[in-house]
Amino acid sequence: MTNASMASRIRPISVAAGLLVTASASLAQAQAPNVQLYGLVDVGVTRVSGLAQGTVTQLSSGIMEGSRWGLRGTEDLGNGYKAIFTLESRFEADTGGLGNRPASGGQLPDRVPTAQRLGLVGPLAPAGAVVSGVNQAIGDQLGVNLGNNQFDRQAYVGIITPVGAIMAGRMYTPDYEIAAKYDAMETQSALAAGQLAAIPAGFDIRVNNALQYRIRAAGVEASVMYGFGETGNSNSNNRFVGTMANYTTDSFSVGVGYNQRNNAIGQKALTTTSVGGWAKVGPGKLSAVYSRHKDNNPDLYLLAAQGVVSKLGSTPLAGQVPGILAAYRTAFVQKFDLFNIGYRITEGPHTVTVAYTTRNDKTAPDSDARSFGVAYSYALSKRTDLNAVVVRLDNKRNGQAAPGGNGYLGGVTRAAGVDSTSIALGIRHRF
Known part of the structure; x- marks a missing residue:
């Protein structure tokens, strides 16, 4: 065989081998996963007045943002498709735990009925003992991640396609995304608007067992979410639906969101709607958000009703049940509006934000409140900053909110109408 004929045979084989190697490399590149470990540690000293213990000074985790660590990853599947996942866990930088309780512990607002305020003393003392037990059970639920779930913040997997993304798991809700985006503090610190909507919870921040579809193109972002209830014997129990739409340019942004969740027995419960926006004004950014909150069938009322009926419903004191339940319903039904406005300036390493929030309560207890203050951050680097926050909460009539983080x-x-001031000094490091 001549060298020419050998070359003619070898060349096609070499070309085919080269194509195979190129194709394999391309496939490997398309399938190469990108997994990132990330998180932040945020801790500092807080001093809060107006509590039952007096003025409390303590070390707190999550002053500006909740301390967390997480894993997130993407895999390029080719042709405009990507697989994504996020697993995010909270932790307490002051204790190393996974959950926390407020400084006021299990104390409930004064509008929640007690045996004394209901007159359940003397011959009615057994009914009063039931009310005290129910209040203890409710108070035991006050806190963050008390079940110590490992990935309490987020846990989802999804596919990004040329026509949007589909995700499944535990995720932030659409309306909360809008409320958080246009809160002048972006939910950071005691100056955030949500501090006036904490007990009972006025927002569904995250939901389990959720499917979400998202699109993003040319400044427009929108999502639709459905949460499977997966509780009890009905698909409507704890069912959740939500949607949001947002439009952003270099100089302004506007958005609207909506959430609606059923309670544990399928009744329409917490419903929230938020509208917000920001615009560049002068050297900084002016933000504002308005949100409406309504819950005629709160889960805390169901918990109270279950305890009261099961203990008293078949006893000689059953006649006290309607009055007790009416008092709990008045305490936990929600109907209020939040309005937050603020201005943020960043100059070099300095960031200053001033904000003002009002809560207009439209229920019988009339738990109005307002907050105002200033937050300052000094960036030591791109990943580390020092923070100082001063916040005043003014509680009107039955308002009783205390600032957290x-x-x-x-x-x-300590009592309805008592005001509170919070001073916080902390450090935040991102990794």
Whole structure:
């Protein structure tokens, strides 16, 4: 065989081998996963007045943002498709735990009925003992991640396609995304608007067992979410639906969101709607958000009703049950509006934010409140900053909110109408 004929045979084989190697490399590149470990540690000293213990000074985790660590990853599947996942866990930088309780512990707002206020004394004392037990059970639920779930913040997997993304798992809700985006503090610190909507919870921040579809193109972002209830014997129990739409340019942004969740027995419960926006004004950014909150069938009322009926419903004191339940319903039904406005300026390493929030309560207890203050951050680097926050909460009539942080509840002040001031100094490091 001549060298020419050998070359003619070898060349096709070499070309085919080269194509195979190229194709294999391309496939490997398309399938190469990108997994990132990330998180932040946020801790500092807080001093809060107006609590039952007096003025409390303590080390707190999550002053500006909740301390967390997580894993997130993407895999390029080719042709415009990607697989994604996020697993995110909270932790308490002051204790190393996974959950926390407010400084006020299990104390409930004064509008929650007690044996004394209901007159359940003397011959009615057994009914009063039931009410005290129910209040203890409710108070035991006040806190963040008390079940110590490992990935309490987020846990989802999804596919990004040329026409949007589909995700499944535990995720932030659409309306909360809008409320958080246009809160002047972006939910950070005791100055955030959500501090006036904490007990009972006025937002569904995250939901389990959720499917979400998202699109993003040319400044437009929108999502639709459905949460499977997966509780009891009905698909409607704890069912959740939500949607949001947002439009952003270099100079302004506007958005609207909506959430609706059923309670544990399938009744329409917490419903929230938020509208917000920001615009570049002068050297900084002016933000505002308005949200409406309504819950005629709260889960805390169901918990109270279950305890009262099971203990008293078949006893000689059954006649006290309607009055007790009416008092609990009045305490836990929600109907209020939040309005937050603020201005943020960043100059070099300095960031200053001032904000003002009002809560207009439209229920019988009339738990109005307002907060105002200033937050300052000094960036030591791109990943580390020092923070100082001063916040005043003014509680009107039956308002009783106490300031917390991004990673923990503030709880309640010592009595209805008592005001509270929070001073926080902390450090935040991102990795």
